[in-house]
Amino acid sequence: MKQPTTLIPAFLFLILGVSHVWALPNCVGARSIAWQNCFGTYTFSNGAKYVGEFGNNEQHGQGTTTFVSGNKHVGQYKNGKRHDQGTYTWVSGSKYVGEYKDDKRHGQGTYTWFSGEKYVGEYKNNKRNGQGTFTWPSGEKYVGEYKNDKRTGQGTLTFPSGTKWVGDWGNGKLNGYATTYYPSGSINKEGIFKDNKFQYAENRSSNNTKIAQQTCDDDPTYCTVAQLCRKASTFSGGKKVWRTTFATRKYVEEAKNNGLSCNVPAVVKVEKPKPDLNKTYKVASGTGFYVSDAGHVITNDHVVDGCKNIKVQSTGTDISTVLLATDPKNDLALLKASHTPSIYFPISNNDPEELQDVIVAGYPFGDAISSTIKFTQGVVSSLAGIGNDYSQFQIDAALQPGNSGGPIVDMYGSILGVAVAKLDLKKIMDDYGVVPENTNFGIKASAVRNLMVGNNVKVKSPQSKTVTTSEKVKSIKAATVHLTCWMTLAQIDKMIKADSGKVLFKKFTD
Numbered sequence: 001m002k003q004p005t006t007l008i009p010a011f012l013f014l015i016l017g018v019s020h021v022w023a024l025p026n027c028v029g030a031r032s033i034a035w036q037n038c039f040g041t042y043t044f045s046n047g048a049k050y051v052g053e054f055g056n057n058e059q060h061g062q063g064t065t066t067f068v069s070g071n072k073h074v075g076q077y078k079n080g081k082r083h084d085q086g087t088y089t090w091v092s093g094s095k096y097v098g099e100y101k102d103d104k105r106h107g108q109g110t111y112t113w114f115s116g117e118k119y120v121g122e123y124k125n126n127k128r129n130g131q132g133t134f135t136w137p138s139g140e141k142y143v144g145e146y147k148n149d150k151r152t153g154q155g156t157l158t159f160p161s162g163t164k165w166v167g168d169w170g171n172g173k174l175n176g177y178a179t180t181y182y183p184s185g186s187i188n189k190e191g192i193f194k195d196n197k198f199q200y201a202e203n204r205s206s207n208n209t210k211i212a213q214q215t216c217d218d219d220p221t222y223c224t225v226a227q228l229c230r231k232a233s234t235f236s237g238g239k240k241v242w243r244t245t246f247a248t249r250k251y252v253e254e255a256k257n258n259g260l261s262c263n264v265p266a267v268v269k270v271e272k273p274k275p276d277l278n279k280t281y282k283v284a285s286g287t288g289f290y291v292s293d294a295g296h297v298i299t300n301d302h303v304v305d306g307c308k309n310i311k312v313q314s315t316g317t318d319i320s321t322v323l324l325a326t327d328p329k330n331d332l333a334l335l336k337a338s339h340t341p342s343i344y345f346p347i348s349n350n351d352p353e354e355l356q357d358v359i360v361a362g363y364p365f366g367d368a369i370s371s372t373i374k375f376t377q378g379v380v381s382s383l384a385g386i387g388n389d390y391s392q393f394q395i396d397a398a399l400q401p402g403n404s405g406g407p408i409v410d411m412y413g414s415i416l417g418v419a420v421a422k423l424d425l426k427k428i429m430d431d432y433g434v435v436p437e438n439t440n441f442g443i444k445a446s447a448v449r450n451l452m453v454g455n456n457v458k459v460k461s462p463q464s465k466t467v468t469t470s471e472k473v474k475s476i477k478a479a480t481v482h483l484t485c486w487m488t489l490a491q492i493d494k495m496i497k498a499d500s501g502k503v504l505f506k507k508f509t510d
Helices: 004-010 225-232 249-257 425-432 445-454 469-479 489-498
Strands: 038-043 049-055 058-066 072-078 081-089 095-101 104-112 118-124 127-135 141-147 150-158 164-170 173-181 187-194 197-201 233-236 239-242 280-290 296-299 309-314 317-327 332-337 357-362 374-382 392-395 407-409 415-422 440-444 480-488
Touching: 049 445, 187 249, 225 233, 225 249, 280 309, 280 357, 280 489, 296 415, 296 445, 296 480, 317 445, 332 445, 357 415, 357 469, 392 415, 407 469, 415 445, 440 445, 469 480, 480 489
Parallel strands: none
Antiparallel strands: 038 049, 049 058, 058 072, 072 081, 081 095, 095 104, 104 118, 118 127, 127 141, 141 150, 150 164, 164 173, 173 187, 187 197, 233 239, 280 296, 280 480, 296 332, 309 317, 309 480, 317 332, 357 374, 357 407, 374 392, 392 440, 407 415, 415 440
16 A cells, blocks of 8 residues: 655645745844844844844844845845845846855856846856856847856857857857858858857868868858859749759858849738737636735735736726745745735734634636635644645645635634645545545645745734624635736746646636
């Protein structure tokens, strides 16, 4: 018989995996005395503010630093410096996600500029060093080696037209042996380059011998205009046309690239209208809930992952939101909606207890069944999630696609947890031959509290008085929201190709 531990890799639905966060005691007293293995908040003389873990009176562990400029870093620290994995966001919109060492970008990382440029690859001492990929919004792309932020070594630069440069780079330009290609894939120039300029022709065969190409018969770049047109065009049916054989293709392309018509009549092409690359479509949905009167919303990270926009669907209108922070380890996200709710949830100070009654609210299956909120009831079944994950707990209340990010509420109307996942039906059927029932999971309220405190959102204190069912229903309906994920066509295509596990609608609407 298979042991339960074999279920871990494939159990989560709509989630890639969640790891726990150790709860540390709050730091007390002066920081200079003994802030060791504790959680605290410290404002530096330059105005920067750090919220997170401390050790040896320094930032040490997971934390968030917000600078006076508005820039923010969320990630790991070691001895007061950014170290290991982290995310740095600039107010301009630029963002770096990757590895750090001694406060510098060092290791594998992704840097996205506000203007749309993107680099994915290796860093050393804050500069691009090693193998990497750089893409431009225009469609231009370089894949190859870098040194001190410049293309150096072997690499390939591809232009939007399909033209390609392959070879040795130095100081950001072609320097050394290289080959340039036409969009068709045929060779344009092959030989020695200096600062992107072709110097002289040279072939390198498999035995590394050099063969000069210096005649029109071998290389169209050596043809005169008359020679080029003679090799690229001919008469057919009484009029001049381009030659179509494989051998003459390079001459035709060279003539066109140099703006020569060779008396061949131009063919007017009717271009199809290009799709609007910035247009977004509603592709998925989930649930969230208000936690402040300023419009802060808590949901799952996997609900907002990959979305260009997240909107609150309310009474037939779409309310825009801003993504403030994500906690991928705990699968949580914090949004700010352009709406001030009259009712929002308090966060429970208590841990879940076995057999404790809970209510789960949300929008399962989006609005495919109906646009109204749905409720389920149950009890706490276990104080740990899959694989003894103690940042989660197990409930028997039903969860469906679309419930993700919804509130799990206790008898006082406070947030006990956040709905996150259920067992994979197919996996359980394949492994055990039974249909899993009432086995679902939530993220504990303590993780929600940490995310809010780390982003300066005031936590509403819970009340100790039991509220009636009708009062709970009224409050839950007012404070729970239906979230929709909006993507561009390019983002949708990328998400489908990546097979990320995000459940998309069968039909997309705008």
